[in-house]
Amino acid sequence: MTTEATTTDFRAFTENWLEWYRAQEARLAGPHGFLAITGLHWLDDRPRRFPDAPGAWRTGPDGVVVDLDDGEELVVGGTPVHGEHHFGVLPERGGVDAVWGDAVIEVAKRGGNDIVRPRHPDAPLRTAFTGTPAYAPDPRWAVTGRYIPFDTPRPTTVGAAVEGLEHVYDAPGRVEFELDGRPLSLTAFPGPGADRLMVLFTDETSGVTTYAANRALILEPPAADGTVVLDFNRAANLPCAYTDLATCPLPPAENRLPVAIEAGQKIPRERGGA
Incomplete structure (x- = not known):
């Protein structure tokens, strides 16, 4: 691939990420967000x-x-x-x-x-909202994984941002992938829209540069062979990252990744983020 082509691809990657980021912010900060x-x-x-x-x-x-x-x-x-x-x-x-x-x-x-x-x-x-801090988009954080469906959906109980509250999701499967040669996996929940998936996770940046309790990543429907893309540049804060008036779910224990995902949205300024 030529340098010119690489530059063009990166520009398109960044523009696509900016479109996603602006849509996230618009929903959050809408008149009734x-x-x-x-x-x-x-x-x-x-x-x-x-x-x-x-x-x-x-x-x-x-x-x-x-x-x-x-x-x-x-x-x-x-x-x-x-x-x-x-x-x-x-x-x-x-x-x-x-x-x-x-x-x-x-x-x-x-x-x-x-x-x-x-x-x-x-x-x-x-x-008073002035926007959410985020890591600069980087293609290295867009990785290809494989979706492994369970034989039957597994009812999975998780905690919530509100103490004493629980959420139950029917987990349809898990996603396996690698980062820097390290095998990892995430339990997936149903996402918004037909066949999309949602993963809730924490990682080694949680509580340091990213919100401590959770972040969410929406995955497009897996291909026929199970291939799915995890673009951690689009790891998003849930509403509880901004306000105590939210009941957001917490990740299941197995979704606490032992690596630092230096991508996606950071700790909001409303919670003391830079």
Whole structure:
């Protein structure tokens, strides 16, 4: 390969990474992204009011209910609702966004618990956000591995950023790969979109230059022969890296890599990162 071709390939690699990075930042810092969250409210059968959401909220066997006062309104699925509104039983890791003025009230289930998590565009964490530090992209951190599916998905329980909370994922398989000649593997969870995978991991940079608890890497669907690319330049922070109002999962024990992955996003400035 000529120097000119190498330069062109590296430029394209960097531009593709920048496109990914900017999309990550845009989702995070959007008007109703995770930086806009102002509260994490855990529901039970007692009606309770919160300073950053309208109505009195409770949950029970029939799901989440809000009782709105006269003059209070939420818009759910494009339809204004008043008085008592039933959200019903929510699926795990599912939820509904209810619009309240310029805010969105997220009603969701996490770790078997129903929560209300308001998102306000003027949240101080969002308005003060200046971007996430990251390592410069380097092709050496884009490695080819092989996906090994399990005979049947394995229910895998992991901890969460919130103490005492657990998440359960059906792990479909693991990914084997090498870094600098060292064989490594990661248990994979279902990712966003058909046949994509997600790996949660820590490594020797965790708590030093990268967020201590976790980072996530989304993998495109493996090829027919199981080949899959792990581009650690796209190792991303989860919301808990920025705010304590997140319920992010932690990696399974086997995904603690004994190497330093000096790629991807670093400790956010909001957590004292450079």
